[in-house]
Amino acid sequence: MILALAGSSTCAACHKVEYTSQIETSMAHAMEPVAGCIILKQHAVLTFRDGVYHYRIERQGDQSLYSVTDGKNTVTVPLEYAFGLGKAGQTYVFELDGKMYESRVSFYAALNGLDLTTGAANLQPGNLREAAGRLMDRRGAEDCFGCHSTSATREHLQNPESLTPGVTCEHCHGSALAHVEGFRQGKPAAMKNLSALTTEELSDFCGQCHRTWAQIAADGPHDINNVRFQPYRLANSKCYDPSDKRISCVVCHNVHQEVVGSDSFYDRKCLACHASAKHCAVSTQNCVSCHMPKLELPGAHYKFTDHQIRIVRANASYPP
Ligand code: HEC
Ligand code: HEC
Ligand code: HEC
Ligand code: HEC
Numbered sequence: 001m002i003l004a005l006a007g008s009s010t011c012a013a014c015h016k017v018e019y020t021s022q023i024e025t026s027m028a029h030a031m032e033p034v035a036g037c038i039i040l041k042q043h044a045v046l047t048f049r050d051g052v053y054h055y056r057i058e059r060q061g062d063q064s065l066y067s068v069t070d071g072k073n074t075v076t077v078p079l080e081y082a083f084g085l086g087k088a089g090q091t092y093v094f095e096l097d098g099k100m101y102e103s104r105v106s107f108y109a110a111l112n113g114l115d116l117t118t119g120a121a122n123l124q125p126g127n128l129r130e131a132a133g134r135l136m137d138r139r140g141a142e143d144c145f146g147c148h149s150t151s152a153t154r155e156h157l158q159n160p161e162s163l164t165p166g167v168t169c170e171h172c173h174g175s176a177l178a179h180v181e182g183f184r185q186g187k188p189a190a191m192k193n194l195s196a197l198t199t200e201e202l203s204d205f206c207g208q209c210h211r212t213w214a215q216i217a218a219d220g221p222h223d224i225n226n227v228r229f230q231p232y233r234l235a236n237s238k239c240y241d242p243s244d245k246r247i248s249c250v251v252c253h254n255v256h257q258e259v260v261g262s263d264s265f266y267d268r269k270c271l272a273c274h275a276s277a278k279h280c281a282v283s284t285q286n287c288v289s290c291h292m293p294k295l296e297l298p299g300a301h302y303k304f305t306d307h308q309i310r311i312v313r314a315n316a317s318y319p320p
């Protein structure tokens with residue numbers, strides 16, 4: 001049975017503050033059907049070439065047709081889902097002969113155009129189908145949708161049409177159906193209280209998608225490619241204490257709002273522990289600009305913020 005969700009719009013009446021800003025965040029737009037995809041609407045034609053393969057994505061009404069040709073043969077399919085709001089990039093998922101594929105090319109904001117999907121550069125396609133995309137096994141497809149949308153059960157994941165695109169309220173808080181129905185019947189059911197989680201528990205909670213410390217420690221990568229896995233990076237810094245709330249994800253990020261881009265915003269978070277700025281001989285402000293450097297992730301055309309808070313020495317190598 002598919003466990004029903006109340007839907008984030010039902011929360012608006014009582015939790016207006018969280019609702020109004022959360023629905024605008026990148027997380028809430030982490031996945032969307034191609035019909036509503038803004039990037040593809042704004043780019044009527046996108047092209048890219050890799051060796052003998054030519055790629056083209058062309059908008060036609062509510063559809064975007066993806067064609068890949070090697071000069072002799074051509075595959076043309078409608079794209080189904082756009083993954084990522086596109087601050088860094090956007091990757092597409094399409095169906096071919098009843099199977100799901102991840103597009104071999106992605107859109108990158110920094111290029112305002114296409115390039116190979118991060119990681120795809122290492123894989124040389126053996127045929128046209130492989131040039132079009134990477135076949136996702138069922139587990140891979142479920143993982144993909146699981147992290148980029150709101151689902152309650154495995155049944156949802158097996159039927160992408162039943163998913164709510166993007167990470168919205170009930171992915172994190174659990175189904176609110178009983179909570180909402182309860183108010184109508186005068187017996188409100190309480191929601192799980194996420195603010196009760198410890199710093200470590202919360203890190204693992206966010207880590208179900210942002211990857212946990214344990215996952216990266218065991219499986220890697222142990223190089224610059226782990227810069228995008230914040231729970232791992234943060235736990236490796238000297239500042240991290242699993243039971244100290246002052247270093248929890250939600251101290252620096254209100255998940256109901258888009259991430260704050262100003263360096264000075266984070267100063268008081270640091271100073272909560274480094275009480276007097278005399279600890280730092282170099283500066284009394286914009287701490288993160290030096291101690292949480294933004295590093296380019298190869299192939300992603302994007303700089304991620306290194307959550308391993310540290311002293312960055314000139315020419316020092318990346319601590320993996
Ligand atoms: C009819 C009003 C109403 C609606 C609709 C409603 N809530 Fe609530 N919610 C409340 C009230 C009042 C509380 C505080 C009382 C309580 O904890 O039971 C609350 C508490 C919560 C809490 C716990 C906060 C804490 O710190 O313990 C969460 C989480 C929550 N709601 C999420 C949701 C979500 C998600 C939705 C939509 C799917 C939703 N609520 C819909 C009224 C509502
Ligand atoms: C269900 C999976 C999932 C969970 C759980 C999750 N995230 Fe995310 N988060 C994502 C995805 C996917 C993106 C990328 C969105 C995009 O840009 O398309 C993202 C982006 C972000 C961003 C950057 C963009 C923004 O929206 O401001 C921040 C910050 C963030 N997450 C913090 C958190 C924190 C903190 C938690 C834990 C409280 C958390 N996330 C839990 C999937 C998740
Ligand atoms: C374990 C959870 C997880 C899985 C599985 C996953 N993602 Fe993500 N994805 C994330 C998180 C978290 C982010 C945000 C942080 C980052 O960019 O690393 C993200 C970011 C992205 C971005 C960049 C978003 C932006 O706004 O720039 C794209 C594109 C993307 N994912 C596509 C995919 C596709 C396609 C799949 C399936 C083949 C997939 N992801 C599988 C968690 C996941
Ligand atoms: C990415 C995960 C995530 C999403 C999505 C999310 N929340 Fe939350 N929410 C949290 C966490 C974590 C906390 C605890 C924050 C803290 O301790 O500072 C929280 C706290 C709350 C609270 C309690 C606030 C308080 O001050 O006690 C309410 C109410 C709430 N969320 C409602 C919502 C609603 C409504 C939505 C959708 C519009 C939503 N949340 C989406 C993770 C999420």
Ligand code: HEC
Nearest residue numbers: 203206210230231234247248249252260261269288304305
């Ligand atoms: C001490 C403050 C701090 C803590 C704690 C923190 N972050 Fe961040 N985070 C930042 C800063 C600063 C940025 C970059 C903001 C900007 O300039 O856009 C950022 C950016 C992000 C982004 C956007 C992608 C990127 O690399 O720029 C994600 C996702 C994210 N944080 C997730 C997390 C998660 C998950 C946790 C908990 C494991 C966490 N953060 C804990 C300060 C913090």
Ligand code: HEC
Nearest residue numbers: 238239244246247266269270272273287288291309310311
């Ligand atoms: C929960 C408390 C806490 C928070 C919040 C915190 N730190 Fe720390 N930080 C520590 C502790 C404890 C150490 C280790 C001190 C020691 O070893 O003498 C440390 C060490 C450091 C170091 C030295 C690291 C090294 O490589 O030697 C720097 C730099 C630093 N913190 C900067 C920051 C900045 C910048 C922020 C905000 C983004 C921050 N810290 C937030 C507790 C914290």
Ligand code: HEC
Nearest residue numbers: 267270271274277279280281282283284285286287290311
């Ligand atoms: C312009 C870059 C820059 C800024 C901004 C900056 N720092 Fe530093 N910080 C450094 C450097 C470089 C060192 C190493 C100094 C040395 O040992 O030579 C350092 C050292 C530290 C240390 C370790 C001190 C010790 O003796 O081990 C801490 C803690 C620290 N900074 C915290 C902060 C905090 C908190 C802020 C913001 C209020 C901040 N820093 C702002 C560059 C900066």
